[in-house]
Amino acid sequence: MLFSIGEFSKITGLSIKTLRFYHEQAVLIPSHIDEKTGYRYYAESKIERAHIITSLRRLNFTLSDISDILSNFDDEADLLDYLEQQKQRISEKLKEYRVISDSLNQIILREKEARKVMKQATFEVEEKTVDSVLIAGIRMQGKYSxxxxxxxxxxxxxxSHICGKPFLLHYDTEYKELDADFEACMPIRKEISEEGISVRELEGGRCVALIHKGPYEELGRSYARILSYIKQKGLEIKMPTREVYIKGPGMIFKGNPRNYLTEIQMLIRE
Known part of the structure; x- marks a missing residue:
């Protein structure tokens, strides 16, 4: 049994214009074309194919994708298996997107909180003098963490030889993700000899300093402020720079990173 293009249009819910376009794209080819009139006729077996095309188009499959699918799966069971596989892949992607969405929400929340803290912070860049201090340090290379x-x-x-806040000396002039050069240091009361630890007098002098309030991951914001100040004043930094951990995680409790206090100190060449 053959249906005219008008009849087939009513059966499938596809306009005649769309059926002609699908013919041109070789997605839904008529079963017969009258040589004299050019009229298109469709067999009953084409109805299911038309419904599949319509369903896939609603799911935003391109005509090229649909053409590939239909050409590779003549058997309906094979096509259903393929669609089941596609559904599984989409479900897995949705799980990934949910994880990404949750991560983005955390980033957005953290950024909003960071901006709020920076606006409310009363800490300002200052110039001061730091004294020389006896320190014990361990030079390291790797990740800052x-x-x-x-x-x-x-x-x-x-x-008990420790007599002050821990601090980090940064020997790099740039951020390095995996091979940073830094030294973990502690002020100490007197000279002692310990294997693997450098004990020496750390030179003091004039410095530009800024106290950062918040997580270590957001120190970049405070570095931007202090470096802008140094550039505006035409000052020259003397390496290494320092991060003094005034308030941070304890030995047992991590505490709230929003309340961490870190002083950035950059000594200046006279």
């Missing part, structure tokens, strides 16, 4: 191992070793080996 590895400094905790250095501080842990200093704490175990020095104990």
């Amino acid at each position: 590895d400094c905790g191992k250095g501080f842990g070793q200093l704490g175990r080996q020095l104990g």
Whole structure:
């Protein structure tokens, strides 16, 4: 049984214009074309194909994709298996997107909180003089987060000899993700000899300083402020720079990173 293009249009819900376009794209080819009139006729078997095309178009499949699908799966069971596989892939993608969405929400929330803290912060860039200090340090290379191992070793080996806040000396002039050059340091009361630890007098002098309030991951905002100040004043930084951890995670409790206090100190060449 053959249906005219008008009849087939009513059966499938596809306009004649769309049926002609699908013919041109070789997606839904008529079963017969009258040589004299050019009229298109469709067999009953084409109805299911038309419904599949319509369903896939609603799911935003391109005509090229639909053409590939229909050419590779003549058997309806094979096509259903393929669609099941596509559904599974989409479900997996949705899970990934949910994880990404949650991560983006956390980033957005953290950024909003960081901006709020920066607006409310009363800390300002200042110039001051820092005294020379006797320190014990462990020079390290790697990720900045590895400094905790250095501080842990200093704490175990020095104990009651420590007399101040821990701090980090940065020997790089740039940020390095994996091979940063830094030194975990502690002020100490007197000279002692411990294997793997450098004990020496750390030179003081005039410096530009700024106290950062918040997580370590957001120190970049405060670095921007202090470096802008130094550039505006035409000052020259003397390496290494310092991060003094006034308030941070404790040995047992991490505490709230929003309340961490870190002083950035950059000594200036006279």
